[in-house]
Amino acid sequence: MCGIVGYIGNKDAYPILLKGLKRLEYRGYDSAGVALLNGEISIYKKKGKVSDLEDHVRGKETKSTIGIGHTRWATHGEPNDLNAHPHHSEKGLFTIIHNGIIENYAVLKKTLMDQGMSFYSETDTEVLANLIEYIYTSQDVSVESAVALALQKVDGAYGLVVISTEDPNLMIAARKSSPLVIGLGDKEYFIASDATPIVEYTDRVIYLNNDDMALIRRDELVLKNMGSNGTSVNIQTLDLGISEIEKQGYDHYMLKEIFEQPRSIEDTFRGRIHPDTNEIRLGGLHAVKEQLVNAKRIVVIACGTSWHAGLVGEYLIEDMARIPVEVEYASEFRYRNPMIGPDDVVLAISQSGETADTLAAIQLAREAGALVLGICNVAGSSISRETHAGVYTHAGTEIGVASTKAFTAQVTVITMIAMMIGKEKGLLSEDRFAKLISELNNIPGKIEKILEQNEEFRRIAEIYKDATNVLYLGRGVSFPVALEGALKLKEISYIHAEGYPAAEMKHGPIALIDEKMPVVFIATRDSSYNKIVSNIQEVKARNGVVIAIVTEGDTAIKEMADHVIEIPETDPVLVSLPSVVPLQLIAYHIALMRGCDVDQPRNLAKSVTVE
Numbered sequence: 041m042c043g044i045v046g047y048i049g050n051k052d053a054y055p056i057l058l059k060g061l062k063r064l065e066y067r068g069y070d071s072a073g074v075a076l077l078n079g080e081i082s083i084y085k086k087k088g089k090v091s092d093l094e095d096h097v098r099g100k101e102t103k104s105t106i107g108i109g110h111t112r113w114a115t116h117g118e119p120n121d122l123n124a125h126p127h128h129s130e131k132g133l134f135t136i137i138h139n140g141i142i143e144n145y146a147v148l149k150k151t152l153m154d155q156g157m158s159f160y161s162e163t164d165t166e167v168l169a170n171l172i173e174y175i176y177t178s179q180d181v182s183v184e185s186a187v188a189l190a191l192q193k194v195d196g197a198y199g200l201v202v203i204s205t206e207d208p209n210l211m212i213a214a215r216k217s218s219p220l221v222i223g224l225g226d227k228e229y230f231i232a233s234d235a236t237p238i239v240e241y242t243d244r245v246i247y248l249n250n251d252d253m254a255l256i257r258r259d260e261l262v263l264k265n266m267g268s269n270g271t272s273v274n275i276q277t278l279d280l281g282i283s284e285i286e287k288q289g290y291d292h293y294m295l296k297e298i299f300e301q302p303r304s305i306e307d308t309f310r311g312r313i314h315p316d317t318n319e320i321r322l323g324g325l326h327a328v329k330e331q332l333v334n335a336k337r338i339v340v341i342a343c344g345t346s347w348h349a350g351l352v353g354e355y356l357i358e359d360m361a362r363i364p365v366e367v368e369y370a371s372e373f374r375y376r377n378p379m380i381g382p383d384d385v386v387l388a389i390s391q392s393g394e395t396a397d398t399l400a401a402i403q404l405a406r407e408a409g410a411l412v413l414g415i416c417n418v419a420g421s422s423i424s425r426e427t428h429a430g431v432y433t434h435a436g437t438e439i440g441v442a443s444t445k446a447f448t449a450q451v452t453v454i455t456m457i458a459m460m461i462g463k464e465k466g467l468l469s470e471d472r473f474a475k476l477i478s479e480l481n482n483i484p485g486k487i488e489k490i491l492e493q494n495e496e497f498r499r500i501a502e503i504y505k506d507a508t509n510v511l512y513l514g515r516g517v518s519f520p521v522a523l524e525g526a527l528k529l530k531e532i533s534y535i536h537a538e539g540y541p542a543a544e545m546k547h548g549p550i551a552l553i554d555e556k557m558p559v560v561f562i563a564t565r566d567s568s569y570n571k572i573v574s575n576i577q578e579v580k581a582r583n584g585v586v587i588a589i590v591t592e593g594d595t596a597i598k599e600m601a602d603h604v605i606e607i608p609e610t611d612p613v614l615v616s617l618p619s620v621v622p623l624q625l626i627a628y629h630i631a632l633m634r635g636c637d638v639d640q641p642r643n644l645a646k647s648v649t650v651e
Contacts, residue, residue: 134183143196
């Protein structure tokens with residue numbers, strides 16, 4: 041959600057900014073712009089894609105060694121050229137790019153207008169630019185002090201970069217609840233909202249903490265903290281290669297990431313499951329293992345696809361570890377005065393580690409005294425720093441907005457946690473535990489077999505690409521898979537789709553079923569198999585169209601369903617991992633056939649860093 045890139049050094053800034061903005065397109069945006077400082081500040085911005093900005097700038101003056109760029113996802117003000125970032129102050133002394141929301145912008149704007157200042161956009165960001173300029177001119181302070189004093193008056197979240205004609209060799213970056221990373225080069229610095237624009241130039245980075253402000257010159261970086269916390273320069277090494285953020289021959293990032301799942305799942309459990317000693321070792325949880333095993337309750341907080349992974353976790357942890365689990369939408373948890381305390385373990389799940397609602401829920405849980413653990417995919421992310429302990433997935437960078445390999449990596453981690461607790465409590469026998477480790481070890485190979493059926497998934501998509509509604513049904517651990525399948529279809533193809541527990545079909549959704557409405561069943565063999573067969577019969581009795589995901593060799597459902605997708609036989613505990621893959625690919629093909637932008641679906645952002 042929104043993207044920031046900045047450069048100060050001795051190179052030509054514009055090509056670096058433009059390439060950086062292209063690297064950030066996956067985050068979701070509706071306009072883009074750059075500001076270049078060379079005596080005066082030149083601002084170029086345009087509604088639409090980065091390519092539209094590139095066309096707009098072609099032939100114009102771009103000479104500069106200091107500049108900032110931005111991709112905007114609209115919050116305040118419609119997407120247009122005026123509301124696009126960067127924004128300048130009234131007299132043009134300050135130029136700013138900003139991720140986040142200034143919640144008290146209306147009050148600040150009225151105060152500034154009362155002082156005679158005027159505004160050209162509808163954005164909260166322009167208010168901040170004018171506030172900085174007003175403080176600078178009225179209080180006769182330095183550029184640094186003007187920015188710091190302005191931020192003290194701001195309520196809300198921000199990741200921002202400021203440049204000024206008043207100090208043309210200085211770039212200021214500041215962060216509160218919206219991520220920023222600084223890349224270190226040789227007498228040059230790169231600033232970005234995540235590491236993807238930086239990895240091409242350096243692997244040495246600093247992740248800003250909340251309330252950090254960085255004063256950056258070509259030969260100097262000074263880091264300060266505007267809150268009560270002290271701060272220090274903590275240089276980290278990026279574990280990210282340029283190949284990970286390129287398509288590598290695939291038509292889309294989403295397709296590449298679906299096909300990477302055998303590897304990403306294996307990378308997630310590699311070094312953590314030990315068949316030779318019949319152990320699971322999660323080093324990130326070592327210090328809190330006893331507290332986790334003895335938890336009276338586990339509360340999962342997450343959003344979107346991560347919430348679905350958490351719902352899988354509820355079934356697995358309660359089944360194998362016999363600990364009560366509640367799965368909460370982070371956005372609801374933070375506002376409803378939840379009952380949480382020192383006996384609880386809170387498990388926060390986020391691909392990016394920057395989800396605003398999840399971070400706020402973590403803060404609430406910590407204040408209540410709970411042990412807060414994290415599962416996320418991005419080293420150095422806010423969630424990895426705000427939680428007491430946690431486990432990284434090793435899915436690798438996920439560029440496609442519709443999450444795929446992150447989901448299966450999250451489920452893999454949760455499965456290992458449930459197994460570890462279950463064994464530690466003596467609830468899983470040595471034989472059962474060994475069988476599950478062996479099964480988990482075989483999952484990548486099973487998904488490889490499923491991916492070989494991609495052409496069949498494309499044929500099914502061709503038949504149903506014009507559907508207006510699709511229902512997804514599953515029981516037990518397959519219910520969250522139904523939810524995830526429906527989410528994938530609706531977010532990239534814009535077809536209305538809903539997931540339900542199969543038994544709930546009779547309590548409303550069955551009224552929708554007719555010969556025009558596809559119904560997707562996750563109907564693999566488990567303890568509820570006979571029940572879901574009955575649900576399929578109920579749909580067929582009403583002339584419904586059935587697409588069924590079944591265990592390899594199933595003949596009963598094959599006689600009833602219109603289309604059958606076979607997946608290798610898998611222990612019911614782990615079946616969500618292979619069964620979600622056909623749903624991802626069918627959604628992908630349908631979206632493609634409908635002419636949708638698969639990697640950047642409308643109105644969506646990869647990382648939701650504002651409320």
